Amino acid sequence: MSKAQRLSLHVPAPKVRPGDTPDFSGVEIPKAGEVRRPDVAADPRDIRDLAFSVIRVLSRDGEALGPWAGTLTHDELIEGLKHMLTLRIFDARMLMAQRQGKTSFFMQCLGEEAVACAFQRALHKGDMNFPTYRQAGLLITQEYPLVSMMNQIYSNEADPIRGRQLPIMYSAKDYGFFSISGNLTTQFSQAVGWAMASAISRDTKIAVGWVGDGSTSENDFHAAMVFASTYQAPVVLNIVNNQWAISTFQGMAKGGSATFAARGHGFGLPSLRVDGNDFLAVHAVAKWAAERARRNLGPTLIEYVTYRAGGHSTSDDPAAYRPKEESDEWPLGDPILRLKEHLIKEGAWSEQRHAQTEAEIEDDVMSAQKEAEAIGTLNSGNAPSPRDMFEGVYAEMPPHLIKQRQEAGY
Amino acid sequence: MSKAQRLSLHVPAPKVRPGDTPDFSGVEIPKAGEVRRPDVAADPRDIRDLAFSVIRVLSRDGEALGPWAGTLTHDELIEGLKHMLTLRIFDARMLMAQRQGKTSFFMQCLGEEAVACAFQRALHKGDMNFPTYRQAGLLITQEYPLVSMMNQIYSNEADPIRGRQLPIMYSAKDYGFFSISGNLTTQFSQAVGWAMASAISRDTKIAVGWVGDGSTSENDFHAAMVFASTYQAPVVLNIVNNQWAISTFQGMAKGGSATFAARGHGFGLPSLRVDGNDFLAVHAVAKWAAERARRNLGPTLIEYVTYRAGGHSTSDDPAAYRPKEESDEWPLGDPILRLKEHLIKEGAWSEQRHAQTEAEIEDDVMSAQKEAEAIGTLNSGNAPSPRDMFEGVYAEMPPHLIKQRQEAGY
Amino acid sequence: MANMTMIEAIQSAHDSAMDRDERVVVFGEDVGFFGGVFRCTAGLQEKYGSTRCFDAPISELGIVGAAIGMAAYGLRPCIEIQFADYVYPAYDQIVSEAARLRHRSAGDFTCPLVIRMPVGGGIFGGQTHSQSPEAIFTHVSGLKTVMPSSPYDAKGLLCAAIEDPDPVIFLEPKRLYNGPFDGHHEKPVVPWRNHEAGEVPTDYYVEPLGQARVRRAGNDVTILAYGTMVYVAQAACDETGIDAEVIDLRSLLPLDIDTITESVKKTGRCVIVHEATLTGGYGGELAALVQENCFYHLEVPIQRITGWDTPYPHAQEWDYFPGPARVGRALQKAMES
Amino acid sequence: MANMTMIEAIQSAHDSAMDRDERVVVFGEDVGFFGGVFRCTAGLQEKYGSTRCFDAPISELGIVGAAIGMAAYGLRPCIEIQFADYVYPAYDQIVSEAARLRHRSAGDFTCPLVIRMPVGGGIFGGQTHSQSPEAIFTHVSGLKTVMPSSPYDAKGLLCAAIEDPDPVIFLEPKRLYNGPFDGHHEKPVVPWRNHEAGEVPTDYYVEPLGQARVRRAGNDVTILAYGTMVYVAQAACDETGIDAEVIDLRSLLPLDIDTITESVKKTGRCVIVHEATLTGGYGGELAALVQENCFYHLEVPIQRITGWDTPYPHAQEWDYFPGPARVGRALQKAMES
Numbered sequence A, B: 001m002s003k004a005q006r007l008s009l010h011v012p013a014p015k016v017r018p019g020d021t022p023d024f025s026g027v028e029i030p031k032a033g034e035v036r037r038p039d040v041a042a043d044p045r046d047i048r049d050l051a052f053s054v055i056r057v058l059s060r061d062g063e064a065l066g067p068w069a070g071t072l073t074h075d076e077l078i079e080g081l082k083h084m085l086t087l088r089i090f091d092a093r094m095l096m097a098q099r100q101g102k103t104s105f106f107m108q109c110l111g112e113e114a115v116a117c118a119f120q121r122a123l124h125k126g127d128m129n130f131p132t133y134r135q136a137g138l139l140i141t142q143e144y145p146l147v148s149m150m151n152q153i154y155s156n157e158a159d160p161i162r163g164r165q166l167p168i169m170y171s172a173k174d175y176g177f178f179s180i181s182g183n184l185t186t187q188f189s190q191a192v193g194w195a196m197a198s199a200i201s202r203d204t205k206i207a208v209g210w211v212g213d214g215s216t217s218e219n220d221f222h223a224a225m226v227f228a229s230t231y232q233a234p235v236v237l238n239i240v241n242n243q244w245a246i247s248t249f250q251g252m253a254k255g256g257s258a259t260f261a262a263r264g265h266g267f268g269l270p271s272l273r274v275d276g277n278d279f280l281a282v283h284a285v286a287k288w289a290a291e292r293a294r295r296n297l298g299p300t301l302i303e304y305v306t307y308r309a310g311g312h313s314t315s316d317d318p319a320a321y322r323p324k325e326e327s328d329e330w331p332l333g334d335p336i337l338r339l340k341e342h343l344i345k346e347g348a349w350s351e352q353r354h355a356q357t358e359a360e361i362e363d364d365v366m367s368a369q370k371e372a373e374a375i376g377t378l379n380s381g382n383a384p385s386p387r388d389m390f391e392g393v394y395a396e397m398p399p400h401l402i403k404q405r406q407e408a409g410y
Numbered sequence C, D: 001m002a003n004m005t006m007i008e009a010i011q012s013a014h015d016s017a018m019d020r021d022e023r024v025v026v027f028g029e030d031v032g033f034f035g036g037v038f039r040c041t042a043g044l045q046e047k048y049g050s051t052r053c054f055d056a057p058i059s060e061l062g063i064v065g066a067a068i069g070m071a072a073y074g075l076r077p078c079i080e081i082q083f084a085d086y087v088y089p090a091y092d093q094i095v096s097e098a099a100r101l102r103h104r105s106a107g108d109f110t111c112p113l114v115i116r117m118p119v120g121g122g123i124f125g126g127q128t129h130s131q132s133p134e135a136i137f138t139h140v141s142g143l144k145t146v147m148p149s150s151p152y153d154a155k156g157l158l159c160a161a162i163e164d165p166d167p168v169i170f171l172e173p174k175r176l177y178n179g180p181f182d183g184h185h186e187k188p189v190v191p192w193r194n195h196e197a198g199e200v201p202t203d204y205y206v207e208p209l210g211q212a213r214v215r216r217a218g219n220d221v222t223i224l225a226y227g228t229m230v231y232v233a234q235a236a237c238d239e240t241g242i243d244a245e246v247i248d249l250r251s252l253l254p255l256d257i258d259t260i261t262e263s264v265k266k267t268g269r270c271v272i273v274h275e276a277t278l279t280g281g282y283g284g285e286l287a288a289l290v291q292e293n294c295f296y297h298l299e300v301p302i303q304r305i306t307g308w309d310t311p312y313p314h315a316q317e318w319d320y321f322p323g324p325a326r327v328g329r330a331l332q333k334a335m336e337s
């Protein structure tokens, strides 16, 4: 036996930390339009390359290029732009409201707006999303009332879920939006189950699972992949890789794999990787995967490459763990700016219309906020009754809970 | 929107069931010696093909062929043959003992002997296996006393683990054999943690995780892959694909993936697939992976293609779910026969020596059994004391447990 | 009516429920073609097809997670965990998801789901085939927890559980699968054939959840038991000659506190028996409730006779199992003071 | 001695333990560079290097599974679960593995492991940042379960837990991280600076596991509490003027039953307070034990004042939280009868 080598532990770390210069030189980005678009019925084994590239449509110059382009009209894109703007303005106002003490907590989608807003456009009425806390765009794209979202955030008397959940943990069945859980990733295997149920029932609806880069390490990520793969469930499994999981960089979850999309290969799933800040590319890929599911061709795994430009939540200050300027250096740019520039380039939009639209949306959001605040904010008094806390634990309240409710005085 | 297609659920099923003719036509088996042997420092990305083939050394004619051949001498192979024979004879006798009511339960390794017996030869003193219930070969290869194994199986007074565990759930730290859990897969992430600890301590020892094909669906399989990949732990992760998980065929766990080895690709792990009934191939692959770990090059995933020739346990009758003849038709043959034929072909062994060796081992096993039975069998009386059940719950018995022990009368 | 073992009764409950309601789907490890390692789902795949009764990968988490998604869709999954000892990997989905879905979505989504699993020892299953983890479910708001002790109740309660609009944990005392067992392991096994509770209607029927069953009327002391312990308790009465009232709880949550209170107020004495480990077991909750509700009627301390606070051993199974002798001693002690 | 918050005391315990014992390693989600979302591991990575204090992937199961492997190897992992609400994915490894390793291998392998996690509400964390799941650990043989209520105890008990040869569940009442809290959320926050238990030795010391601390001596009624509820109980005494003895259990398992018994025998009355849901909570176990040990001394029923049997709500936080008014009413009721 030769002299044994001493081992050492490899602990991944990001290249830069606060004080350092942002460095995205390792992020390989192909040119827009370069990645091929296989047939939706393609054999997963023949499209492994798509997990290692980045599907992009919008070029640096705002042109829509390549085989994934052309899934949306100008009008649709303008609508999408408005939705993203609405989400961003909504987020900014609610962040402020939290700072003003009108609620306890908030989480924004800053920088990631394209992912949910573009994806939702590929879905049909009746399909079901199983979202995380960073997919408010799914609701906004369907024009779910902003005031209902705010009522939930304020936990006021009109909160659709009766003050029971943390802010932004919406539930909206009629909008294909499953009740958000605070526990990471649990919804991923449920999405697969829902899709299986649709298939068992010989229905036509599909399901969509959502998860963050960090959350791919959780048990349910694996369970979802196993079940999706085994039963070939009509589900789209989305990984939003926004580079961070609170203070932890994506390399900690990704480990030795080149990409998150590659996780799908061990399960024989078609696995795509897409520019998450490119509204057109996200939509094109979503449409491809949704069609696969609808045609009973099975599940698809998609990684959206994006960047969490804000803090993880209002409890977080990213300056403690990453360079302040990192967000500005993010090589895939800002999804709203990119779509705006594209539409202007196409002659379908202008700086002026943009400014005007922004102002209109500001007004809409503000008036929704006024409406919600007129009902109440957290601690302002007009909260759901304590009685509500006892309701709905079961369909019918069992005797021990009635007793407790009475003891509580309600 | 075009007329929507009705979905349907895909439920995998084996090609044949009891009464049908066994059909292994789908099992692709390359010729012995055909698969390349990359350098142990190879980039995992460059050896993905190895997860989709089967590394084989022993040809149909008993020749050792190709780049993976030659890791063991004739003497070592003869020793290995003896170990496999010992395991098989041990299993047969203990199976009988269970039928005779001398214990409650038994699980055999029939048909899979090469996997653990050959693998163990690649390990060093101090390395740690985290086995399942079907790796008794790891102990037998180290000549762990058969009588100790039997004492455990009989739960008698000399049982090293004091009657606390089901038969065959051995624990033998000095033999690098971690305490077997009845809960599937839990040991897989522990193996990674043990390996990480070795690396943290700048030690030279490596760990080995073991899991069955069915168990790859469990949470801990994923956790182990994530942690091994992220921290590049010095661990070998073994999947013993014996085609069955109780009554469930391997396709249920494998889903849309071509192989179990391919699971490693999503984590950037070098992933090998090997003929599990080929003693030489198993050893060669084990050596390759162990060296990788020892040289701090990180983890390896290995799938052993084998066949569970017996029932899952003494509680199982495979005739209820698979053709009786399936085992005989298994295209990779019997590991003992194959090694025996190879050695004979090489002029290092003979039918006569084989018969004589078999007889000797029968004697050894029998006398061990007599010795163990002289101490006691389950329910024969000489069992560990009920007092033992209260010991070792904690290092020091807390007051409430002392009280209970006294109440129990001990 | 037919003579059934508890296994057959459970199979029959599945069959009746699947027959009347297309939304009922059944899956789990080895549950499909093979019909389950205990055969509780035998024949269902053949009868209802492989998309209504099927095998699952070995992932308890995935099984429960998928079932929650199916329940949210509108199906009525009734799933099997092969042994209760293997439910822990799925605990997160049960506690954080199934139990809370209705509440946290204010009824927007619901989770009509049954999770069946064999519990308890007495079969030389060692520490990983013998556990009784009811207490980790009864602590969770939003779950119901049920444990039948006879073929008749097993079918009626299982049908009720499948009908229930909320998640139900359905615990099956595996030692009772083939016959009542009173702890006298040295005696030959008694089959259900000879027991009146082995008479089971072949048609669909429900036993409402939340109601205890007085298994033996008595005046001296109240025994609260469930599962296998019901028979152990009855044996202890017979052997000590103490006229105890044996209450089979059947439903641990919701709990039939009225039946319990009434009995303890009558007897003034209470012995609680379960197979699970003592500390933090459901017996603690029962003792707390009994003293809260019957304090001024209690003559002697409430006793708990349970499994010891150790893993369930293999060789020492009968030293661990709370048998009729131990229960009998507790009854005597209750009567002495 | 230094003035410390509970966060600083926990950080200091890590620091002292890592300093004296090379085998101590610390990891968990956001625990390394950032020092934990509550900052309990701040500075450790810088001081001890990234192989002794590091971030982990978001897999509670993997964190515990890996830690068990490390403990079996011979290290002394002390790991963080970011919130107790997220421990469920790891429950299998804790129950089936950590808790049983010594027993099932007859000491061949052991598991000296500390699993830290913040528990409890009062911070508007909603149902997934407020839970108190102690009862799912106290039911498991082989685990010890500890909950400090002050910086001084936090450091001493954490050092003892790290030294302990067996797995310890270390529950940190997050509402106490920055100051004692008596449930009067309308009043300004009191910092630890002004509290004597905020005086913490900077050197290594241990508080032995298994010993309660009498926080307030009294004669009328015994209050059993732990974590945040210790301060709520004290406030209730002050506000009602009832001379209760407040026992801070500190260690739930092993439990200091002698201190409890002695007190209840003296007062004849007992009120149990915890934040976890009522049914199946640790209060049930305590009530059962108190009546077993003090039956003939009890004047009135033991009461349990706890969180309601519902998920922990967001808007109704203060209706849910068992505050001093509720505890006070229970004390009055105890004295009235």
Ligand SMILES: Cc1ncc(C[n+]2csc(CCOP(=O)(O)OP(=O)(O)O)c2C)c(N)n1
Binding pocket: A132, A134, A182, A183, A184, A211, A212, A213, A214, A215, A216, A242, A244, A245, A246, A308, A312, D029, D058, D082, D086, D089
């Ligand atoms: C089971 C579980 N573990 C830990 C947490 C705490 N936590 C909340 S968000 C988060 C990071 C998630 O990162 P990622 O999945 O990348 O999503 P992102 O926030 O970036 O959208 C963590 C660790 C949790 N909510 N649930």
Ligand SMILES: Cc1ncc(C[n+]2csc(CCOP(=O)(O)OP(=O)(O)O)c2C)c(N)n1
Binding pocket: B132, B134, B182, B183, B184, B211, B212, B213, B214, B215, B216, B240, B242, B244, B245, B246, B308, B312, C029, C058, C082, C086, C089
């Ligand atoms: C967590 C858990 N779930 C279920 C079981 C029951 N069980 C025991 S062995 C087994 C099949 C395992 O199959 P595989 O992993 O292929 O291993 P093999 O028996 O073929 O060696 C099952 C389902 C268990 N022991 N633990």
Ligand SMILES: [Mg+2]
Binding pocket: A212, A213, A214, A240, A241, A242, A243, A244, A245, A246, A308
């Ligand atoms: Mg992220």
Ligand SMILES: [Mg+2]
Binding pocket: B212, B213, B214, B240, B241, B242, B243, B244, B245, B246, B308
């Ligand atoms: Mg197998």
